[in-house]
Amino acid sequence: MMLIETAAPLAAAAESGDIWSQIYVFVLATFIGLGVIRRVSRLLHTPLMSLTNAISAIAVVGAILVAGPDYPVEIRFLGAIAVFASVTNIVSGFLITERMLKMFKTEKKPAEGHHP
Amino acid sequence: MTHGLVQLAYLVATALFVFALHWMNAPATARRGVYAGVLGMTLAVVATWVQPEVVHHLWIVIAVVAGFAVGVPLSRVPLTAVPQRTALSHAFGGLAAGLVGTAKFYLWFGEGSAQLTAFRTTAIIAEVLLGFLTFTGSLMAAGKLQEVKWIPQRPVTYPGQNLTNIGLLVLAAALGVGIVLNPTAAWAPLAFAGIVALALAFGVLLIIPIGGADMPTVIAILNAYAGLAAVAMGFVLDNKLLITAGALDGSSGLILAVIMCKAMNRSFTNVLFGAFGQVQQAKAGGEERVYRAETIEGAGQVLEQANLVVIVPGYGMAVAQAQHKVRELYDQLKKRGITVKFAIHPVAGRMPGHMNVLLAEADIPYTDLVEMDEINPDMPQVDVALVVGANDVVNPAARSDKGSPIYGMPIIDADRARTVFAIKRSKNPGFAGIDNELYFADKTWMLFGDAKNVIGELVKQLSGGSGMH
Numbered sequence: 001m002m003l004i005e006t007a008a009p010l011a012a013a014a015e016s017g018d019i020w021s022q023i024y025v026f027v028l029a030t031f032i033g034l035g036v037i038r039r040v041s042r043l044l045h046t047p048l049m050s051l052t053n054a055i056s057a058i059a060v061v062g063a064i065l066v067a068g069p070d071y072p073v074e075i076r077f078l079g080a081i082a083v084f085a086s087v088t089n090i091v092s093g094f095l096i097t098e099r100m101l102k103m104f105k106t107e108k109k110p111a112e113g114h115h116p
Numbered sequence: 117m118t119h120g121l122v123q124l125a126y127l128v129a130t131a132l133f134v135f136a137l138h139w140m141n142a143p144a145t146a147r148r149g150v151y152a153g154v155l156g157m158t159l160a161v162v163a164t165w166v167q168p169e170v171v172h173h174l175w176i177v178i179a180v181v182a183g184f185a186v187g188v189p190l191s192r193v194p195l196t197a198v199p200q201r202t203a204l205s206h207a208f209g210g211l212a213a214g215l216v217g218t219a220k221f222y223l224w225f226g227e228g229s230a231q232l233t234a235f236r237t238t239a240i241i242a243e244v245l246l247g248f249l250t251f252t253g254s255l256m257a258a259g260k261l262q263e264v265k266w267i268p269q270r271p272v273t274y275p276g277q278n279l280t281n282i283g284l285l286v287l288a289a290a291l292g293v294g295i296v297l298n299p300t301a302a303w304a305p306l307a308f309a310g311i312v313a314l315a316l317a318f319g320v321l322l323i324i325p326i327g328g329a330d331m332p333t334v335i336a337i338l339n340a341y342a343g344l345a346a347v348a349m350g351f352v353l354d355n356k357l358l359i360t361a362g363a364l365d366g367s368s369g370l371i372l373a374v375i376m377c378k379a380m381n382r383s384f385t386n387v388l389f390g391a392f393g394q395v396q397q398a399k400a401g402g403e404e405r406v407y408r409a410e411t412i413e414g415a416g417q418v419l420e421q422a423n424l425v426v427i428v429p430g431y432g433m434a435v436a437q438a439q440h441k442v443r444e445l446y447d448q449l450k451k452r453g454i455t456v457k458f459a460i461h462p463v464a465g466r467m468p469g470h471m472n473v474l475l476a477e478a479d480i481p482y483t484d485l486v487e488m489d490e491i492n493p494d495m496p497q498v499d500v501a502l503v504v505g506a507n508d509v510v511n512p513a514a515r516s517d518k519g520s521p522i523y524g525m526p527i528i529d530a531d532r533a534r535t536v537f538a539i540k541r542s543k544n545p546g547f548a549g550i551d552n553e554l555y556f557a558d559k560t561w562m563l564f565g566d567a568k569n570v571i572g573e574l575v576k577q578l579s580g581g582s583g584m585h
Contacts, residue, residue: 019235022351022359029360032134033367039141042462043482045372045469046198048140049339053205055133055153056346056365059212061164062353066219067179068170072226078219080175085208085215087183088190090157093205095191096198098150103476104143106483 047100054093060086125163126357132156133361137368143482160357195477196434199335199466203258206338210250210319213345214312217243220352221308225299232299236352241292243348244308245315250341252319257334260323261466272324281321288314326387328431329508331466333376333387340369372468379462379488381514381524410561412570415537416577422499425449426491428459428528429471432505432541436567442504443478445571448578457484459491459501459528461509492529501533503554505541505567511552536560539570 040048063086067079132152139149165176193201217240224231259267291307291314298304326334343366350358377384419425427446433439449456458480464471472485495501503510510530513520530536531554538555540562554560563570 018354022354022356025356025359026347026350026363029363030367033137033364034371036134036137036141036364037368037371040137041140041142041146042375042460042487043143043469043472043476043485044140044146045375046202046467046473047146047469048137048368049202049335049372049468050198050205051136051140051149051153052339052343052365052368053202053209054157055136055361056209056343057212058129058133058157058160058358058361059209059216059346059349060157061160061355062216062349062358063212064161064164064170064176065167065353066216066223067176068165068167068172070169070171071219071223075219075223076172076175078215080179082212082215082219083176083179084183084186085212087180088187089205089208089212091184091187092190092201093187094150094154094157095188096193096201097153098147099191100195100198100473100476101143101146101150103473103479104146104482105476105479106143107481 043104044101047097050093050097050100054090054097057086057089057093060090122163122167125159126355129156129160129163130357130360132159133364137364195473196437197262198473199331199470200258200261202467203254203261203335203338206335206342207251207254207258209342210247210254210338210345212247213342213349214244214247214251214315216349217241217247217352218308218312222305225305228300234296234299237296237299238292239348239351241295241311243345243352244312245288245292246341246345246348248312248315249319249322250338250345252316253323254319254338254342256320256323257326257331257338260326260328261331268324269328271327277321277325281318284314284318284321288318328466329463330380330387332463332468332470333373333380333382333384335467336369336373336376337384337387338369340366340373343367343369376463376468379526380522381526407555407562407564408560409564410537412563412573412577415561415563416574418535418537419449419454419500419502419574420452420578422449422454424455424457424494424498425500425502426457426459426495426498426530426533428461428501428503428506428510428530429475430461430464430504430506430509431466431470432507432539433567434465434470434474434505436505436541438504438567438571439474439478441568441571441575442475443480444575445578446480446484448575457486457491459488459530460485461488461506461528464506464509488526488528495529495532498533499535501530501536503530503536503538504571505539507552510538510554512557513551513553517553530554531557531559534559537563539563539565539567541566 060083063079063082067076067083133156136149136153139145190201221240256267260269263269288311291311295304295307343362346362347359347366350362446456458475460471475485476482508522510528511522512531514522514525514527517523536559538560555562
């Protein structure tokens with residue numbers, strides 16, 4: 001009983017410190033994002049979208065941490081579906097971005113025909 | 117792997133993601149961005165997977181394999197289908213966030229009061245709200261773009277629509293506040309399920325009043341939501357990599373949405389709650405006006421005489437799959453020493469940058485793709501403006517007619533060219549149902565027919581013509 005009573009405020013203090021550092025990270029990352037994205041060539045807005053799609057599928061990290069540990073089966077099942085959804089986005093996002101970017105050329109190469 | 121090493125891997129992954137986006141600032145470096153992204157992602161996944169708490173591997177392996185099995189075909193869709201693929205991937209992103217949030221809530225609820233702190237609970241509720249509304253909303257958007265039969269293409273509106281939507285959101289928020297205040301109450305799991313259901317319904321209702329022409333903005337907004345859902349997941353799991361990557365995605369969606377809105381002279385709220393397609397139906401009608409049609413032969417001759425030709429592509433080019441024929445026309449004109457440029461409106465097509473990708477696919481050098489703001493000052497010097505499947509983005513009513521629903525929208529000044537040829541599939545008005553003044557101007561000649569066929573005929577005319585005359 002005593003232990004819990006002394007531990008609780010400590011935990012709360014630690015958590016509130018964490019909250020603020022998380023919010024800092026969020027705000028600063030948003031500024032970086034706005035700065036970087038604003039400079040992205042307008043030509044590339046479609047590939048940009050598929051690239052950020054793939055990057056935001058970093059949710060896979062959270063999904064693994066739900067699907068992997070020794071949690072109840074239902075919980076892990078939800079996690080596994082989330083892993084599936086995220087991996088789909090990672091794979092298709094990066095591949096299609098690469099595919100689209102390959103098409104952007106300055107001048108046509110006369111000798112080269114279409115890809116098989 | 118120790119905690120420190122994992123954090124280091126996450127930090128490096130974060131830096132790689134920032135570089136990935138930075139390299140997108142020019143086509144020459146953009147592919148490097150993809151490699152940086154892949155490297156960062158691999159690093160993050162490996163660092164997470166090897167953590168000692170991850171003890172069950174079978175399902176993860178199956179999920180990863182299934183992800184590859186679905187992801188690879190999804191990356192090979194035709195480029196005209198990229199908008200719906202993008203919407204679908206927002207749906208997957210939202211689903212992942214929603215499921216992780218749901219799993220964490222029931223897990224922590226089962227473990228007792230200490231876990232569900234006010235901050236965590238708030239973050240979880242934000243995560244599932246954003247995640248699940250992005251999920252169904254993006255599915256609806258993808259369905260509309262794919263023209264799935266049972267999803268209406270035209271905006272669906274009914275009286276009290278906005279009130280219903282806002283009511284749903286308020287109800288979900290109220291349930292959320294209730295759970296944050298009493299996270300261990302016996303009814304909390306039920307209320308949580310209610311939030312999930314409301315978010316799913318809200319996503320659908322949010323998208324049904326939105327028409328095809330607004331899709332670029334909507335896709336960008338859904339992109340931002342998917343990013344924010346990942347941020348909320350980062351808050352829930354106290355994971356700064358998730359927070360950073362989500363924030364990058366969120367800010368990207370936000371910037372694209374702002375660009376799209378500016379390009380249509382509209383606000384976010386107007387796109388989301390304005391039910392665009394609805395208002396202007398009444399304006400149609402009035403006196404019967406006559407288009408002036410031109411023959412392929414005539415158009416070919418005028419094009420041959422030109423020095424500077426500007427092609428204005430729109431969604432109709434994508435629908436007709438005409439981009440490769442357009443390239444052949446481009447080649448024919450170039451061969452004659454004619455300068456050919458493409459005028460790209462930011463909202464042409466169904467997602468940001470859609471036209472650029474289609475034209476790049478057809479092997480047109482990106483140096484000939486010119487943004488609206490850059491080409492407009494040169495339009496009076498243009499001999500021929502060829503409009504291929506574009507409509508509202510060249511409608512001069514946007515400049516002059518205060519009563520027009522698109523009044524104030526920046527347009528490509530095709531009407532300032534010396535001659536205008538407009539290819540149009542039928543004599544019906546465009547997506548937004550607005551009559552286009554450009555088509556009735558003195559200098560405009562219509563070429564009726566499917567864009568692909570018409571341009572194919574033009575190419576034939578030009579290639580055959582040079583030998584015969």
